Amino acid sequence: MVTSKPPSGKTPSVPVKFVSAGLAACVAEMITIPLDTAKVRLQIQGEKAALAAVPVSTSAGVAASPASTLKYQGVFRTMFIISREEGVRALYNGMVAGLQRQLCFASVRIGLYDSVKNFYIDTFKGWGYSGSSTNVELRICAGVTTGATAVAFAQPTDVVKVRMQAQRLGAIRYSGCIDAYRTIARTEGVKGLWKGVLPNITRNAIVNAAELVSYDLIKEAILKRNWMSDNMPCHFVSAFGAGFCTTVIASPVDVVKTRWYMNSAKGVYRGAFHCAAVMWKEGGPLAYYKGFMPSFLRLSTWNIAMFVTFEQFKRFFSKMVD
Template sequence: MVAADLAPSAAVKVFSAGAAACVAELATFPLDTAKVRLQIQGESRTSLEGQRAKYRGVVGTIFTMVKTEGPGSVYNGLVAGLHRQMTFASVRIGLYDTLKQFYSGGSETVGLASRLLAGCTTGAMAVAFAQPTDVVKVRFQAQVHLPESTSVARYSSTIDAYKTIARDEGFKGLWKGCLPNITRNAIVNCSELVTYDIIKELLLQSKLMTDTMPCHFTAGFAAGFCTTIVASPVDVVKTRFMNSVPGQYSSATKCAVTMLMREGPTAFYKGFMPSFLRLGSWNIVMFVSYEQIKRTVKEFQHQFPT
């Protein structure tokens, strides 16, 4: 039996997904930070009263942050981001194939319904594990701390953020925005994993590509594009709600209504370009890394069987 014939176990997929997601996070985190800054821009009344927008475009946002806050500002929240990927991606991506087979009853032909159910299930499960890490990541990315300023940053460290949120907002503060996040991740997971799954399958079945890096790159890019289109509105609401101070919004729905009334429908697509650049590049790096890590582990298993 050759290494390629060895089907990776669920444990291998969970490990590979977490590791690949961390690689993708490191590569694309500045784009995510720019996306968050653009999404929350317009929250305050001052920015709605004719004041010139501070951040303009992806490159402009990153340049402004580096210039005013220092180069490290684009990696604010990276530790929490890595915490998130190690827990979140491991579950939602690593367990997808297992649940897909479960919903299809082990059939060799897996229908769209089984894929969508698997994506929704693993997305919801992942939020249950990783929500506090997502809250802390968003808070750090939104936090502006000027080098010459004497003001104290909202949080001094990742651990301090976890402790401060739990102390000031209660245990439920760490799960703030959980419902919109479940909604978002059900959408993201279905768009991302199902699109990748189907595109890759079609490319292989049509023999346009083999199961190699170009195929993984193409399917990953398609997954990122589709995901950005359908998930951006929920993502903006999630970011605004998670970053809000206690009492600013009574619910995620109230947050969405407030955005619509104050800023109009286009507010739901704020930060669209960095979202696309982020999700497109993140999906490419993640899926290419995921496939390579899985293959490496399979080869290791073949060389050193238990």
């Protein structure tokens, strides 16, 4: 991304960006996890297993439910219902796993993005490849690389986070984050913590490329045209735009990932592609955009909180190490 330089004028070092990305992502996670919990509840709502008690014949011959029987409708109503029935604390289910995930995930995918991007640009230029004027294809490659690599470190934390966010009062499967790790490993084997790793690699490679490249390009365009200086308003606008682009591109993979995580132990789906196929039969293309509004609210809010904080952390730590 377009790296904001600290007052000293030096480009932040890799360790500074690595630490800043992890801490900034944790701040964003704490701010947005209620929206993320609402998104997960909306995404898994309406599955055939959950609606077996109220089947309705459809043209596809698949059990469905009239909208009036759906418990959650809209992100803010969903948050209100969860708070009323399960307590406000339920909105923060999975936060510990979420923070663990960001520390080992965001540090890699965001903190190393600039280094990988510059490596690709320098390498391909050395091979005589000129590419586009913005090197957008190499930026995408860098985003895909760091996003996919980061999943190798964070997959178990992602599984635990989603499982805990989805559990409801009266149907508690895990008493806490550590219990979730132990229970999944004991009942499903260690491989249970890596369920859905391939769709998650796909999802995070797409999300990371969309998020970082769109932020990079929007911020670069703003600075090049002198619409804003390299400060908080510029970071805010760039992050908001990145959040919208990412939601549109990544929602289908995100919904499939969530439903696969929640039902992998039950044998409902044979794999991620089977899950996607079942969803298509149940609801067509719109099925892949369940929870779009909470996803957008969460991603735009998360991006704003993360990138604005990330830029400030980079300047603060760069000043400390000078």
